[in-house]
Amino acid sequence: MTRLTPTRAWAATILFAAFAILPMITQALGDSYLIVIATRILAYAIAALALDLILGYGGMVSFGHAAYLGIGAYAVAILGRAGITDLGAHMLAAIAVAAVFALITGAISLRTRGIYFIMITLAFAQMGYFFFVSLSAYGGDDGVTLNARSTVFGQPLLENNTALYYTALALLIGLYLLAVAITRSRFGRVLTGARENPLRMQAIGFSPFRYQLTAYVISGCMASIAGVMLANQASYVSPSYMDWHRSGELVVMVVFGGIGNLLGAVAGATIALLLEEWLALLTRHWPILFGLILVLVVLYSRDGLSGFFRSDRS
Amino acid sequence: MSLLDVRGLRKAYGALKVTDDLNLSVEKGELHAIIGPNGAGKSTLIAQLSGQAGSDAGSVRFDGAEMMGQPMHARVRAGMSRSFQITSILPGFTVLENVAAAVQARRGSSFRFFAPVAGERALNDTAMEALARVGIAERAAMRAAVSAMAKSGNWNWPSRWPPRRNSCSWTSPLPAPAGRRRIAWSRSCAASRARSRWC
Amino acid sequence: MTSLFLLQLLNGVQFGILLFLIAAGLTLVFGIMDFVNLAHGVVYMIGAYLAVTFTSMTGSYGLGLLLTLPATLLVGLVLELSVFRRLYDRPHLDQVLATFGLVMIITEGVQVIWGAAPLSVPMPELLSGSVPLIGAMRYPVFRLVIIAAGLLTALGLYLVIGHTRIGMRLRAGASNRAMVAALGVDIGKLFTVIFAFGAMLAGFAGAMVAPVLTVDPGMGEQVLILAFVVIVIGGIGSVRGAFAGALLVGLVDTLGRSFGPILLRAVMEPAAAGQAGRVLAPMLVYILMAVILAVRPSGLFGAKT
Known part of the structure; x- marks a missing residue:
């Protein structure tokens, strides 16, 4: 279970403070591209945080979390075209659809365990991918460019990249605090217990399924908010948000940062995306290097990646 | 009315009848022991009573309420509980x-x-x-x-803890019958899950 | 209408057979080694690319195909010995990550070697014709050859698994790995063999479809996820389940795409039916999977859990 030790609280404060002053640094440097990357990092950090909640605390290896990114992104595109541009409305719609999708697919996936769970979440995400590919009204495979970003109180505030960045940061901090609270609550104890020993939890009177499904739905809703942010950042929406590679990258982020350590998910998203950016500078064929690093780290860390980066599970 | 009343309980793995038309009643305050050689089906019986394993037929009434078809956690909430021969805990918890x-x-x-x-x-x-x-x-x-x-x-x-007024618990002292394919499979899965939290 | 149905039926069977070749190796690896292998799809892709290269080298598709088989067997061996065997005792999460890394490496590596543009293999002249079905309807010979080759492979697998010593070990390994090791079977060697063999089957599938599909770096991924669906439907570890699941998925996908809109037209307006059909058809196999799982969580032929 997460204990909010002083060290952890300090680490969180320092990390988020660093994010908070970043725009000032980029402004001083006169580099406007950095803030774009940083906004993407924040959005992916939200998604990684959501995934860590079920992967790290619930023991559910979802390989289909990109589906929720797509749901969030298309909520912006579809509502935007219908003339509804409010950010709050976009997020509510994204959360509602994500909740329904997570409830249905989660209820089926959670009837199974282990390898089955991994493959089924992957398959359901692929189903969502094909759904949007065949939506020709929204560009099908090619996706669709947004006319404008979401508005706040009717004002186009988010057109400013810095404003969008701080909105994403505020959402990330808010969701981080929410996730920490959940892991420390009664609910979090049952969720963690069900990961540790599901039979034991039944023997003391809990039905693990209900708690796991609830956590799965919460996680999906959180990840859909990341999709809303990503769509706004790129002003562009396409099925590639739901590509299974994207789901894989989310898992990589969580593991890089340390499983079951919500702050680690934020750090992991930062590490993974910066690594990608850096490798892409070196070569056009950067996935080879990224994949190589991934394979080597998994093979040559003593307990595997999950043990290597595990932080608070002594 | 007995506290625990079991009628016509059956369970078979393929052709092997593990529990064959078992009747049992336990009164409030009574203490019972089930003995038998290896593979006699003691653990299966405990698993059936607690809801960990399904039954093919029969009825299990506890404190007047039918428990058959209820999942394990519901039976626990009704006041039935079991312990495990191989210690079963939440290892990461204090x-x-x-x-x-x-x-x-x-x-x-x-x-x-x-x-x-x-x-x-x-x-x-x-x-x-x-x-x-x-x-x-x-x-x-x-x-x-x-x-x-x-x-x-x-x-x-x-x-x-705390014990309920109407509660009944048991422990199974002997290992499950080995060699049955499904049991062996689920056990090896449990073992691998114990090794890893991410199974 | 009936001849169109027959045509699509054959296409569905052909697609199902292809999925079976890929899923057969994958389901054995899943079932016996309890191992998640995301890199199986890229082996199928490698098979197709190798078929392209060997065919142009030798000038003959038949020779190209024959060379592809040992080559993909070798690919499987190398992967098993260098990476996979270190992962068997690891958590599923590690297996997923390492094989995901391999997918990134190989998908990009293929583009370095062969380029990103789609390639193709010329259809062998001998098999390029078509045979009459009903009336004026004709069906390409090569697709029939794919079906026949797949059925022969299935029969071969059935005989090997059901009636040979190695097949016996394999079945024993699928039901209780620890017990087989305790009986003195070198389980490590068994794993290597299964793995390399599975890779060869996937490579075979890739080489077989090279003349009818375009060979491109994305070809492995869609098939991989459909193969997962096949395995989940059929039950992990069951080759028979993989066969049934593959045919089911192949038929539902193909028939759904061609007849879904037509059937929907009976209940709604043509324009709306066309749109709904296009959206629903690609989702059908996943819905099928969901329904089967809801009824039988361990698949059609899987052991009850």
Whole structure:
């Protein structure tokens, strides 16, 4: 279970403070591209945080979390075209659809365990991918460019990249605090217990399924908010948000940062995306290097990646 | 009316009848032991009664209520409980949290998402009382996996705390019949899950 | 209409057979080694690319195909010995991550070697014709050859698994790995063999479809996820389940795409039916999977859990 030790609280404060002053640094440097990357990092950090909640605390290896990114992104595109541009409305719609999708697919996936769970979440995400590919009204495979970003109180505030960045940061901090609270609550104890020993939890009177499904739905809703942010950042929406590679990258982020350590998910998203950016500078064929690093780290860390980066599970 | 009333209970693995038309009644306050050689089906019976394994036919009534078809956790909430021969704990939790989780199962909803559970005095006090009762209160803050007591079957005892007026519990002293394909499969899966948290 | 149905039926069977070749190796690896292999799809892709290269080198598709088989067997061996065998005792999460890394490496590596543009293999002249079905309807010979080759492979697998010593070990390994090791079977060697063999089957599938599909770096991924669906439907570890699941998925996918809109037209307006059909058809196999799982969580032929 997460204990909010002083060290952890300090680490969180320092990390988020660093994010908070970043725009000032980029402004001083006169580099406007950095803030774009940083906004993407924040959005992916939200998604990684959501995934860590079920992967790290619930023991559910979802390989289909990109589906929720797509749901969030298309909520912006579809509502935007219908003339509804409010950010709050976009997020509510994204959360509602994500909740329904997570409830249905989660209820089926959670009837199974282990390898089955991994493959089924992957398959359901692929189903969502094909759904949007065949939506020709929204560009099908090619996706669709947004006319404008979401508005706040009717004002186009988010057109400013810095404003969008701080909105994403505020959402990330808010969701981080929410996730920490959940892991420390009664609910979090049952969720963690069900990961540790599901039979034991039944023997003391809990039905693990209900708690796991609830956590799965919460996680999906959180990840859909990341999709809303990503769509706004790129002003562009396409099925590639739901590509299974994207789901894989989310898992990589969580593991890089340390499983079951919500702050680690934020750090992991930062590490993974910066690594990608850096490798892409070196070569056009950067996935080879990224994949190589991934394979080597998994093979040559003593307990595997999950043990290597595990932080608070002594 | 008996506290526990079992009628015509059956369970077969393929052609092997493990539980064959079993009738059993236990009165309030009675203590029973089930004995038999290896593979006689004692563990299967316990698993059937507790709801861990399904039954092919029969009825299990506890305190007048039909338990057949109810999942394990519902039977536990009705007052039936079991312990395990091979110690079954939440290894990453502290000793206190292990017991407090059991108390939590009986007190109030666990669909509470915001208040920190570690600060719930009522849960902790009851759990401490149970730990003190079995003499391991000084280990409360230790991780259960580390606690030497984890090696002993006694460990299971306080997690059924507090006892209900109408409660009935049992432990199965012998290993499950080996060699059955499905059992062997599920066990190897359980073993691999024990190795890894990510199974 | 009936001849169109027959045509699509054959297409569905052909697609199902292809999925079976890929899923057969994958389901054995899943079932016996309890191992998640995301890199199986890229082996199928490698098979197709190798078929392209060997065919242009030798000038003959038949020779190209024959060379592809040992080559993909070798690919499987190398992967098993260098990476996979270190992962068997690891958590599923590690297996997923390492094989995901391999997918990234190989998918990009293929583009370095062969370029990103789609390639193709010329259809062998001998098999390029078509045979009459009903009336004026004709069906390409090569697709029939794919079906026949797949059925022969299935029969071969059935005989090997059901009636040979190695097949016996394999079945024993699928039901209780620890017990087989305790009986003195070198389980490590068994794993290597299964793995390399599975890779060869996937490579075979890739080489077989090279003349009818375009060979491109994305070809492995869609098939991989459909193969997962096949395995989940059929039950992990069951080759028979993989066969049934593959045919089911192949038929539902193909028939759904061609007849879904037509059937919907009976209940709604043509324009709306066309749109709904296009959206629903690609989702059908996943819905099928969901329904089967809801009824039988361990698949059609899987052991009950």
